[in-house]
Amino acid sequence: MRKYADIAAVTLVLALVPAVAGGSPYYMRLATLALVYMAWTVAFNLIFGHTKQLFLCLNALAGTAGYLAVVLAIQLKLSPWVTVPVGVAAAAGLGALFSYVSVLRGLGVIFLGIVTLSFSLIFHNLVLGLRQFTNGETGLVSRGLGFSLLEQPVPSYYIFLAVLLAALAIYQLLMSSKSGMAFRALSDDELTAELSGIDVTWYKVLAAAVASAILGLSGALYAFYNGIVSPSVFSFVGIDIPVLIALLLGGMRTRLGPVIGAIAFALLEELVRPFGQLNVLVYGVPLIVLFTTFREGMVPLLGKCLAMLDLRQAAPLGSEQAEGQRRTP
Amino acid sequence: MLVRVEALYAGYGSTQVLRDVSLEAHPGEAIAVIGPNGAGKTTLLKAIVGMLRPSRGAVRYEDRHLSGLRAYQVARLGLLYVPAERELFPTMTVLENLQLGAYRNVRAAGLQLGYVFGLFPRLKERQRQLAGTLSGGEQQMLAIGRALMGGPKVLMLDEPSTGLAPKAVAELYRNLSQLKDAGLTLLVTEQQVPLALSLTDRAYVLEQGSIRLSGRSSELLGDPAIKRAYLGVV
Amino acid sequence: MTALLFDGIVQGLQLSLLAVGITLIYGLGGVLNLAHGQFAIVGGVAAALLVSFGANPLLASLGGIGAAGVLGLIVDRTLLLPAYRYRGEERLLLGLILTLGFSFLIDGYLNWKFPEFSLSFQLRVPMVELAGIPMRTASLAASLIAMTVFAVLFAFLKLTLLGKSIRSIIENEVGAELCGIDPSRTRTLIVFLAAMMAGVAGVTQGLFSSLGTEMGPEFTILGLLVAVVGGVRSINGTLAAGILLGIVNVFASHYVGAYVAYIILLSFAMATILVRPAGLLARFT
Numbered sequence: 001m002r003k004y005a006d007i008a009a010v011t012l013v014l015a016l017v018p019a020v021a022g023g024s025p026y027y028m029r030l031a032t033l034a035l036v037y038m039a040w041t042v043a044f045n046l047i048f049g050h051t052k053q054l055f056l057c058l059n060a061l062a063g064t065a066g067y068l069a070v071v072l073a074i075q076l077k078l079s080p081w082v083t084v085p086v087g088v089a090a091a092a093g094l095g096a097l098f099s100y101v102s103v104l105r106g107l108g109v110i111f112l113g114i115v116t117l118s119f120s121l122i123f124h125n126l127v128l129g130l131r132q133f134t135n136g137e138t139g140l141v142s143r144g145l146g147f148s149l150l151e152q153p154v155p156s157y158y159i160f161l162a163v164l165l166a167a168l169a170i171y172q173l174l175m176s177s178k179s180g181m182a183f184r185a186l187s188d189d190e191l192t193a194e195l196s197g198i199d200v201t202w203y204k205v206l207a208a209a210v211a212s213a214i215l216g217l218s219g220a221l222y223a224f225y226n227g228i229v230s231p232s233v234f235s236f237v238g239i240d241i242p243v244l245i246a247l248l249l250g251g252m253r254t255r256l257g258p259v260i261g262a263i264a265f266a267l268l269e270e271l272v273r274p275f276g277q278l279n280v281l282v283y284g285v286p287l288i289v290l291f292t293t294f295r296e297g298m299v300p301l302l303g304k305c306l307a308m309l310d311l312r313q314a315a316p317l318g319s320e321q322a323e324g325q326r327r328t329p
Numbered sequence: 330m331l332v333r334v335e336a337l338y339a340g341y342g343s344t345q346v347l348r349d350v351s352l353e354a355h356p357g358e359a360i361a362v363i364g365p366n367g368a369g370k371t372t373l374l375k376a377i378v379g380m381l382r383p384s385r386g387a388v389r390y391e392d393r394h395l396s397g398l399r400a401y402q403v404a405r406l407g408l409l410y411v412p413a414e415r416e417l418f419p420t421m422t423v424l425e426n427l428q429l430g431a432y433r434n435v436r437a438a439g440l441q442l443g444y445v446f447g448l449f450p451r452l453k454e455r456q457r458q459l460a461g462t463l464s465g466g467e468q469q470m471l472a473i474g475r476a477l478m479g480g481p482k483v484l485m486l487d488e489p490s491t492g493l494a495p496k497a498v499a500e501l502y503r504n505l506s507q508l509k510d511a512g513l514t515l516l517v518t519e520q521q522v523p524l525a526l527s528l529t530d531r532a533y534v535l536e537q538g539s540i541r542l543s544g545r546s547s548e549l550l551g552d553p554a555i556k557r558a559y560l561g562v563v
Numbered sequence: 564m565t566a567l568l569f570d571g572i573v574q575g576l577q578l579s580l581l582a583v584g585i586t587l588i589y590g591l592g593g594v595l596n597l598a599h600g601q602f603a604i605v606g607g608v609a610a611a612l613l614v615s616f617g618a619n620p621l622l623a624s625l626g627g628i629g630a631a632g633v634l635g636l637i638v639d640r641t642l643l644l645p646a647y648r649y650r651g652e653e654r655l656l657l658g659l660i661l662t663l664g665f666s667f668l669i670d671g672y673l674n675w676k677f678p679e680f681s682l683s684f685q686l687r688v689p690m691v692e693l694a695g696i697p698m699r700t701a702s703l704a705a706s707l708i709a710m711t712v713f714a715v716l717f718a719f720l721k722l723t724l725l726g727k728s729i730r731s732i733i734e735n736e737v738g739a740e741l742c743g744i745d746p747s748r749t750r751t752l753i754v755f756l757a758a759m760m761a762g763v764a765g766v767t768q769g770l771f772s773s774l775g776t777e778m779g780p781e782f783t784i785l786g787l788l789v790a791v792v793g794g795v796r797s798i799n800g801t802l803a804a805g806i807l808l809g810i811v812n813v814f815a816s817h818y819v820g821a822y823v824a825y826i827i828l829l830s831f832a833m834a835t836i837l838v839r840p841a842g843l844l845a846r847f848t
Contacts, residue, residue, distance in 0.1 A: 114791045122825075122829045126826060128822050242785055285664065287660050290660075414740060429724075
């Protein structure tokens with residue numbers, strides 16, 4: 001149980017947030033959004049951190065689920081309990097497809113990145129083009145469709161907290177099983193992993209499918225929670241970039257990196273908000289500074305600090321990837 | 330002494346390959362480094378030429394320390410390396426490959442080209458052909474020719490006979506002998522021991538990263554230990 | 564029909580100008596420059612600034628192109644230094660992120676400083692006839708400029724020793740070093756030239772259409788697509804890919820709506836990458 005002390009601690013802290021911020025709708029929304037991004041970052045950690053698949057279409061995967069769930073609910077008068085799983089399935093299917101095709105065609109990191117980026121743009125244009133369903137740029141209202149819980153701040157918060165915990169649980173399950181070893185092997189050297197009998201295709205597609213499902217679930221629920229779905233809700237700059245920064249900030253391939261990173265990024269955004277247009281600094285500068293200094297991210301750094309202070313005799317936070325980090329120059 | 334390696338330790342990451350390796354080559358000498366696969370011959374050459382940073386020890390060339398120099402800087406000093414993979418430019422012509430070899434010394438390029446074509450008439454015939462379409466032996470000739478275009482004082486070759494048919498190997502070593510007679514200092518690593526020993530003046534035996542034996546090539550040819558290990562004589 | 568084809572070629576040449584810079588920087592530096600589109604914008608903005616100071620449009624354009632080149636130089640010698648310390652995939656990813664961050668900075672700054680910017684050159688003779696086909700002088704001029712740049716580039720790479728050394732580094736950096744070629748000095752030169760070519764694309768955009776400060780990311784993405792479709796290490800492939808995609812884009816836009824056309828273009832690019840991952844004209848894979 002010692003191993004999960006960190007998750008328990010974080011869960012406790014997160015669960016108590018409404019007690020502190022419950023009175024302010026603004027801060028509740030901020031906190032809830034942070035939870036959404038944390039789940040998305042966990043997913044990205046699986047896809048990019050552990051299996052080196054540079055998916056630059058997180059917004060499209062989350063958005064596909066989101067739009068599908070809302071549009072089906074509106075058009076076919078179906079309950080969100082039906083449409084959300086459909087959205088999740090679609091996202092998972094797409095993610096798995098991209099992963100499968102890229103392994104099949106032997107696409108390297110950048111090629112997959114470009115292909116998924118293209119998909120992201122296609123998604124954006126599809127949404128704008130299919131205006132009879134999506135109402136184009138203006139978007140659709142996603143209230144009153146039968147998901148009343150997501151229309152109240154505090155219940156919403158706990159729903160998304162549950163989603164995050166589920167995502168972390170799935171992550172932990174994967175990493176501590178055979179899959180975790182496979183991920184480590186193939187992210188180190190794919191050819192050797194393949195030659196050692198590891199079915200690289202299966203594990204990559206698995207990671208992509210699971211991650212995309214998480215992206216889709218968060219995305220679909222977020223679509224209802226937000227009250228409006230429009231292209232700007234699921235934009236590349238609004239999702240992929242912050243998630244990337246959050247993962248790098250928190251620490252790739254660590255268990256709690258996504259959580260810490262997302263919180264740190266949210267704080268950064270709040271700090272820069274008063275500067276208006278210059279908030280690009282939040283995107284530009286951290287990217288540059290991060291990758292030149294804190295290569296490993298905050299979680300390993302924190303782990304090292306705590307280790308130095310002799311507060312932990314056990315392995316530091318995010319222990320699964322201790323060896324992985326060592327190999328990073 | 331022209332090239333001197335002193336107590337060199339080198340490896341890849343946490344794997345130590347070379348241990349306390351020392352050797353030297355005097356001007357005009359031809360030196361062989363022989364040994365089995367995995368002994369560290371390629372690692373040694375890479376460390377000398379700057380493609381690999383040694384963890385300990387030094388490489389000296391004409392009284393300069395080569396440590397810390399990049400490969401292209403070492404090349405510019407006249408220490409030219411022909412790797413086992415040859416590293417040619419496949420979509421460029423034979424002529425262009427040779428011209429690039431003279432990059433650091435464009436003025437002498439014309440003369441050098443004449444010399445190289447004289448040494449390897451086959452290259453002259455195929456000068457407009459793409460390097461990637463040459464046969465193994467021709468590619469080896471081109472790789473050596475390209476190095477010669479740089480006007481080297483020391484020429485280092487890593488297992489030049491690899492992948493060549495016996496006839497091509499014989500021709501190659503005839504050419505190397507010519508170069509040696511012309512006064513070029515040679516450092517050759519080989520698995521084909523008799524060839525290497527017959528070409529060179531002195532040789533070092535590298536096994537598992539350390540020098541086990543060294544001496545005059547002619548003497549080593551007659552050494553019973555060498556005979557057993559490398560010449561298949563019981 | 565031929566008017567469309569011509570338009571496609573003009574646009575295609577634009578894309579190729581951008582893409583070839585990305586290809587060169589990737590080939591020599593091992594870095595995918597996600598800020599490349601911004602070089603084009605900076606070139607255009609600098610040109611416009613010079614014009615507003617009273618400079619003659621032609622000189623202003625040259626100045627803008629030069630400014631783009633200098634920016635490229637600065638990026639190579641400062642921003643990308645951490646990336647160059649690594650090799651292979653590490654360098655690629657690090658460079659990707661650094662240039663992405665830089666792209667945001669430039670985009671944000673330019674949009675904030677020049678919120679209503681638009682660069683547009685007006686030529687004295689709006690239309691001209693070539694072989695009986697009427698065409699806009701601006702388009703013709705833009706394509707001639709692009710073709711000249713390419714011709715000079717090809718001549719440089721094919722005929723000069725420096726050009727050959729550049730090709731040699733792209734093809735085999737180890738082999739080039741063994742010939743005594745310094746890859747990092749050559750790389751800086753190439754980034755400078757690539758940035759200038761982006762600057763040309765930016766200025767010519769102002770010639771046959773108009774250039775806005777928000778176009779940076781779009782330019783980068785289009786340039787990336789063309790570069791990858793053409794094969795990130797092949798310059799001929801990039802030129803072919805650009806023209807091809809330009810034609811596809813123009814025809815698609817003509818027959819269907821703007822959104823669908825973009826989707827067709829993107830799908831076409833994706834399909835080409837999946838079918839020929841090594842690039843359009845790849846030979847030695």
